[in-house]
Amino acid sequence: xxxxxxxxxxxxxxxxxxxxxxxxxxxxxxxxxxxxxxxxxxxxxxxxxxxxxxxxxxxxxxxxxxxxxxxxxxxxxxxxxxxxxxxxxxxxxxxxxxxxxxxxxxxxxxxxxxxxxxxxxxxxxxxxxxxxxxxxxxxxxxxxxxxxxxxxxxxxxxxxxxxxxxxxxxxxxxxxxxxxxxxxxxxxxxxxxxxxxxxxxxxxxxxxxxxxxxxxxxxxxxxxxxxxxxxxxxxxxxxxxxxxxxxxxxxxxxxxxxxxxxxxxxxxxxxxxxxxxxxxxxxxxxxxxxxxxxxxxxxxxxxxxxxxxxxxxxxxxxxxxxxxxxxxxxxxxxxxxxxxxxxxxxxxxxxx
Ligand SMILES: [Zn+2]
Numbered sequence: 001x002x003x004x005x006x007x008x009x010x011x012x013x014x015x016x017x018x019x020x021x022x023x024x025x026x027x028x029x030x031x032x033x034x035x036x037x038x039x040x041x042x043x044x045x046x047x048x049x050x051x052x053x054x055x056x057x058x059x060x061x062x063x064x065x066x067x068x069x070x071x072x073x074x075x076x077x078x079x080x081x082x083x084x085x086x087x088x089x090x091x092x093x094x095x096x097x098x099x100x101x102x103x104x105x106x107x108x109x110x111x112x113x114x115x116x117x118x119x120x121x122x123x124x125x126x127x128x129x130x131x132x133x134x135x136x137x138x139x140x141x142x143x144x145x146x147x148x149x150x151x152x153x154x155x156x157x158x159x160x161x162x163x164x165x166x167x168x169x170x171x172x173x174x175x176x177x178x179x180x181x182x183x184x185x186x187x188x189x190x191x192x193x194x195x196x197x198x199x200x201x202x203x204x205x206x207x208x209x210x211x212x213x214x215x216x217x218x219x220x221x222x223x224x225x226x227x228x229x230x231x232x233x234x235x236x237x238x239x240x241x242x243x244x245x246x247x248x249x250x251x252x253x254x255x256x257x258x259x260x261x262x263x264x265x266x267x268x269x270x271x272x273x274x275x276x277x278x279x280x281x282x283x284x285x286x287x288x289x290x291x292x293x294x295x296x297x298x299x300x301x302x303x304x305x306x307x308x309x310x311x312x313x314x315x316x317x318x319x320x321x322x323x324x325x326x327x328x329x330x331x332x333x334x335x336x337x338x339x340x341x342x343x344x345x346x347x348x349x350x351x352x
Contacts, residue, residue, distance in 0.1 A: 032177055032184055032202040034226070034235070036170040037159060039151070040111040040118045041225055042208050046158065047150055048104035049209050051095050053077065054084040066210065072229060073210040083154050091149060094142040102133060105214050112216050112223060120151045158208065166206045166228055176232035184239060191300055193331025194247040202239060206230070215242050236304060241297035245289075248296070251337040252289040260344050261288040267347060269315040278314075292340050295320025299329070316343075319352055 053061045066077035084092070110131040111123050118126075124147055127133065128140040135143070185200050198220045207213075207225040216223040224238060251257055261284060264270055270291065278287040294317035298309045302325060312318035323343050334342075346352045 030177065031200070032182055032204075034170055034173045034177070034204045034206070035116060036166050036206050037163060037208065038116050038118070038205055039120060040114045040116070040123055041108055041205055042159070043120060043123055043147060043151060043155060044107045044111065045104050045207055045209050045212075045214075045225070046155055047095065047147065048099055048107075049076075050080050050084050050150075051099040053080040055096060056099060061211075069210040070229070076208070076210055079158060091146060094146040097139055097142045098146060101139075106133060108214060108225075109216055113218055120148055123147065162208060162228065169228075169231060170206060173230070173232050173235055177235075182236075184236060184243070187304065188240070188243060188247065188300065191303060191331075192244075192247045192296070192336050194250055194336060196243075196246060200243075202243075204230075204235065204239075213238055233305070237297065237301055240300040240304075241294060244293045244296050244300070247336070248289055248293050248340075251340070252285065252292075256341065257288070257337075258285055260341060261285040263348055264288055264344060267315075270347075273315045288344070290314065291316040292320055292343075296324070296336075299324045316347065316352075319343075319347075323352070 049061070052058070063074070063077055066073040084095075087095070107127060110133060111118070111126055114122060114126055124144050127143055128135065184202055185196055189195055200220050200222050203221050203223045204226045205223070206228060208228055210227055210229070213227065214225045222239070222243065224242065226235065226238065265284065270288070274282075274284065274287045278290070282290055291314045294313055298317060298321035302308050302321065308325075309318065309321065320340075320343055323346075324339065327339065329336075329339055343352075
């Protein structure tokens with residue numbers, strides 16, 4: 001269940017921000033690049049974690065949840081608790097005012113286009129003067145005071161403690177990507193037989209929270225945050241899933257897929273998982289789509305890393321992955337849409 005929760009939060013937070021402007025992100029000629037820690041992301045995500053672990057959602061974001069991600073997660077959790085208890089009541093109030101109406105994603109979607117070296121002052125300036133958030137004067141004042149205090153008194157030290165590990169991971173992952181000369185978009189297009197709408201580049205930013213990742217779109221950049229312990233082995237798992245959504249949308253938005261989804265309501269496994277973990281983030285058609293997307297992401301992992309996943313997150317993700325492998329899926333013979341519909345037909349016929 002915990003694993004499922006993690007994935008749910010990943011899915012919940014992998015929303016796409018379209019239409020941001022003033023991008024100052026520099027990217028090399030490679031079409032995939034991994035960057036280290038930035039304040040424009042971590043100042044907000046870590047402060048948000050202090051908020052939700054102590055006030056916003058302390059029942060879900062509890063010790064057990066963080067511990068389940070490993071030792072780093074447990075230490076991070078303790079830091080969140082200690083940091084909050086060391087704040088005076090006026091700072092605690094400011095923290096609550098900042099996050100009670102806007103989550104981490106809303107704020108980062110405003111700051112993500114800043115320069116990677118943006119300072120706390122520049123971040124505050126962006127949020128308070130140039131953002132689309134409808135902040136009250138009091139919230140602006142709270143943002144100004146709290147974030148400057150939070151960086152100086154708490155976050156600076158946490159970054160110092162973890163920067164070495166993250167810099168090391170960043171270097172390793174980038175040299176892996178360079179050596180393998182990875183073109184993730186081309187690989188996904190060739191594997192699916194479907195073209196992306198744009199000539200994308202992928203940018204990943206390491207972040208400090210051990211739970212949750214976020215996605216943004218900026219022009220032709222697909223931007224994702226990644227967990228601090230991400231290595232070359234699992235770097236591509238998240239984008240395989242995230243980017244597959246665009247490919248599947250090319251047919252799951254159509255009438256045939258909607259008809260299929262209506263028939264699938266009678267499938268107990270799919271319906272039960274929807275009730276338990278799906279309905280907060282997806283409508284029913286979206287849930288039928290999400291199962292296929294995760295299955296296809298697993299299939300890509302298998303093709304790319306030669307690593308066969310045995311873990312099922314949903315009702316039909318792993319089964320769809322296996323179906324693609326067993327039927328030697330080849331888009332020259334059968335389209336991704338055809339094999340997806342065929343798969344769900346078999347589900348309905350009770351043949352899987
Ligand atoms: Zn998804």
